[in-house]
Amino acid sequence: MVLADTILLVEDDNALRLMLRGILEMQGYQVLEADSRDSALDILKIPSSVGVVILDLGLPPSPHTPVEGLALISMLCDELRSLKIIVLTGQDQESAAFEAIREGAFDFLAKPASTADILQAVRRAFLFYRKEQEMAAGGLTRLQLNARVSDGLKSVRDEVEEKLVRQVLQETGFNVNQSAARLGLKRESLYYFLKKFGIERRDD
Amino acid sequence: MISLYPSLILVGVTILAVMVVLLIQSSRHARVNLDLLRLNETLCFDLPDLLRKSWPQLARAGFTGLSWQLDWFGTSLAGEEGIIGKAFLNRHLEVGEIALDVTLFHGGRRWEQRYFSDSLAENFFLLLHMNMWIKMGAVQGAFGQAAKLELFLQHDMKNIAQFIRLAAEQLEDVKPEHEARLLTTLRGAMPTVRVRAERILGTLSCNAAKVEKCYCRLAEVWQQAVDMHGLTARIQGDPTVFLAEAALHSIIDNLVVNYVDQALRNPETLPCLQISLSQEHEKVTATIQDIQGRPCPWPERLFEPFWSEQREGLGIGLYQARQLAEAAGGSLDVRGTSDLPLIFVLTLPAAKSQPKPTRAVISTEGRNLKER
Numbered sequence: 001m002v003l004a005d006t007i008l009l010v011e012d013d014n015a016l017r018l019m020l021r022g023i024l025e026m027q028g029y030q031v032l033e034a035d036s037r038d039s040a041l042d043i044l045k046i047p048s049s050v051g052v053v054i055l056d057l058g059l060p061p062s063p064h065t066p067v068e069g070l071a072l073i074s075m076l077c078d079e080l081r082s083l084k085i086i087v088l089t090g091q092d093q094e095s096a097a098f099e100a101i102r103e104g105a106f107d108f109l110a111k112p113a114s115t116a117d118i119l120q121a122v123r124r125a126f127l128f129y130r131k132e133q134e135m136a137a138g139g140l141t142r143l144q145l146n147a148r149v150s151d152g153l154k155s156v157r158d159e160v161e162e163k164l165v166r167q168v169l170q171e172t173g174f175n176v177n178q179s180a181a182r183l184g185l186k187r188e189s190l191y192y193f194l195k196k197f198g199i200e201r202r203d204d
Numbered sequence: 205m206i207s208l209y210p211s212l213i214l215v216g217v218t219i220l221a222v223m224v225v226l227l228i229q230s231s232r233h234a235r236v237n238l239d240l241l242r243l244n245e246t247l248c249f250d251l252p253d254l255l256r257k258s259w260p261q262l263a264r265a266g267f268t269g270l271s272w273q274l275d276w277f278g279t280s281l282a283g284e285e286g287i288i289g290k291a292f293l294n295r296h297l298e299v300g301e302i303a304l305d306v307t308l309f310h311g312g313r314r315w316e317q318r319y320f321s322d323s324l325a326e327n328f329f330l331l332l333h334m335n336m337w338i339k340m341g342a343v344q345g346a347f348g349q350a351a352k353l354e355l356f357l358q359h360d361m362k363n364i365a366q367f368i369r370l371a372a373e374q375l376e377d378v379k380p381e382h383e384a385r386l387l388t389t390l391r392g393a394m395p396t397v398r399v400r401a402e403r404i405l406g407t408l409s410c411n412a413a414k415v416e417k418c419y420c421r422l423a424e425v426w427q428q429a430v431d432m433h434g435l436t437a438r439i440q441g442d443p444t445v446f447l448a449e450a451a452l453h454s455i456i457d458n459l460v461v462n463y464v465d466q467a468l469r470n471p472e473t474l475p476c477l478q479i480s481l482s483q484e485h486e487k488v489t490a491t492i493q494d495i496q497g498r499p500c501p502w503p504e505r506l507f508e509p510f511w512s513e514q515r516e517g518l519g520i521g522l523y524q525a526r527q528l529a530e531a532a533g534g535s536l537d538v539r540g541t542s543d544l545p546l547i548f549v550l551t552l553p554a555a556k557s558q559p560k561p562t563r564a565v566i567s568t569e570g571r572n573l574k575e576r
Contacts, residue, residue, distance in 0.1 A: 013363040013367075013396070013400075014393070014396045015363075015367050015393035015394070015396035015397045015400070016363050016366055016367045016370075016393075018389055018392050018393040018396075019367055019370050019371060019374075019389055019390075019393050020370065021389075022374075022385060022386065022388075022389035023370060023374060025385075026382050026385060026386075058359055063359060064358075064359050088366075090358065090359055090362030090363060090366070111362040111363065111365065111366040112362065112365040112366040112368075112369040112370075113366065113369075114369065114373060115369075115370055115373045115374065116373075118370075
């Protein structure tokens with residue numbers, strides 16, 4: 001098993017988390033566990049090879065609404081774009097799926113999902129994760145964008161610029177020289193974009 | 205110039221007198237306003253009580269009469285005080301399931317008195333409207349809590365369903381080298397699942413909801429409900445109704461539980477129910493009375509949601525029973541006087557044809573759960 005096949009399991013139900021962990025480990029995946037948004041972020045602060053997150057949207061302190069889960073998706077997609085997030089939730093399927101995908105989730109499974117469906121989603125997510133890593137190594141970056149056509153090209157351009165700058169900075173570990181070189185910009189221009197989009201280095 | 209002095213003095217004195225009069229009147233109205241606000245606070249912003257007890261203050265402000273008709277969650281209340289004259293200020297207020305028609309009579313007041321009366325009346329109407337919003341807000345809040353409870357159950361049950369599904373799939377197709385691992389996982393997870401399941405069972409009502417309509421012999425259903433709660437009843441008539449099992453179960457159970465609560469409050473006189481069942485055209489009417497019961501001092505409160513005579517009571521039973529009866533095409537009302545025990549009048553849709561076979565509603569399973 002390669003190190004990249006590490007899954008972060010974010011689920012507040014201990015029994016279900018234990019069962020999912022057992023199933024995934026029996027399939028050869030390495031599994032890290034979190035029971036809340038904060039504990040998930042704490043785990044992801046430590047450099048690791050987590051490629052896929054399996055996420056329950058209903059997390060404490062509001063386990064009966066998708067607020068916490070959606071907030072975590074949004075944060076992860078801003079900070080760690082290469083991660084693939086599989087939502088496994090019992091929340092109202094239609095609205096939760098729409099919100100999760102809009103925030104950047106890779107896949108959505110409604111509880112109760114079968115073992116086969118979960119494993120298939122995990123395999124597919126790792127496939128995309130690895131291919132995107134290969135693309136990034138070759139200088140290609142895949143961006144996901146939610147664009148409203150009626151907002152016009154300018155807003156789309158701004159969002160593309162922001163996502164691209166964030167993505168490259170994340171891939172280079174916030175190395176400004178390398179990022180500027182990769183983006184074909186001068187250092188000063190990159191600083192301009194950092195200021196424009198309010199991007200700051202996270203020391204934690 | 206000097207010749208004008210008497211006139212100027214007269215004008216000045218007149219203005220001063222007018223101001224004094226206006227000051228006295230405005231002070232009196234301000235005091236009445238304040239008294240109404242304090243009364244409302246003392247009554248905990250309760251609309252029916254405010255309507256009943258605000259007359260002395262209003263009379264002090266010069267109003268000659270007050271009349272009101274209140275639709276309080278489906279129960280009609282009305283009141284009149286003072287003299288019902290011709291000159292009046294009327295307002296219709298409506299918030300959710302509360303509607304109020306209130307009229308203040310001012311006996312043909314004019315000029316500044318009319319101005320002060322109008323101003324005080326507007327404040328009074330505003331107070332009434334505010335109380336309606338407070339009550340509906342509290343009711344909506346309580347229903348919101350109930351919805352949260354539903355969500356909680358849904359969340360927990362879906363997690364349990366997910367766990368069971370995964371466990372079953374693993375057990376079906378476990379490889380020999382994974383058996384020990386699976387056993388360890390199950391051993392670790394099962395105590396949590398058990399706690400969850402017990403929590404759900406504790407939260408869920410023991411009545412399984414069945415929505416399909418069926419023919420039910422009403423006398424049998426009443427007898428079973430009364431027996432289940434250990435009460436005694438004399439039942440006359442035996443019509444058959446046609447409605448959803450769960451609804452009928454819930455309506456009758458809520459009515460009987462109301463008498464059980466009374467028995468708990470007054471253990472010296474156990475309820476003895478007299479239940480008359482009759483059919484007229486497409487309606488079956490049940491009248492229920494505790495012949496040993498006491499008169500109810502607050503009949504208008506009976507169907508008010510989240511109002512309960514007991515601290516531990518939810519105050520939702522009779523409200524829910526009425527809602528269910530109305531949803532089934534019937535009604536639930538109360539009749540009574542201040543010196544006689546209440547009579548509940550329940551109407552339900554009758555069975556159009558003779559049922560085959562007849563069945564009772566309260567299942568043995570339900571009884572066992574109740575008795576446990």
